[in-house]
Amino acid sequence: MNIVLCGCMGCGKTTVAKLLAARLNMDCIDLDQYIEQTTGMRVSEIFEKFGEPGFRSYERHAVSAVCKTNNCVIATGGGTVLDAQNAVVLRKSGVLFFLDVSVDTVLARLQNDHSRP
DSSP, X not given: OEEXXXXXXXXXXXXXXXXXXXXXXXXXXXXXHHHHHHHSSOHHHHHHHHXXXXXHHHHXXXXXXXXXXXXXXXXXXXTGGGSHHHHHHHHHHEEEEEOXXXXXXXXXXXXXXXXXX
């Protein structure tokens, strides 16, 4: 089984995934990083070239691929679970946890981050 972290952009999914994976001696997969590694493009570049529908297509393929693994902590992208197909696949691969933070916290974390679409 996997542990899947979901929540809005900037809520800490990647940070928590790395810490949790280290603590539990599990592998860690950040979905956005996986997409960047497999496509050779940054997420922002994919959004720029193909728009959100193009990115979501890459994301669906990435979800299918990473969910074939076991014993991983998976940090999803902010909108990953909004796609019903992704939600079903992720739910079958493990237990989902929603990381919830205030809007003020997200704004503070992202105010100087220009790398996100």
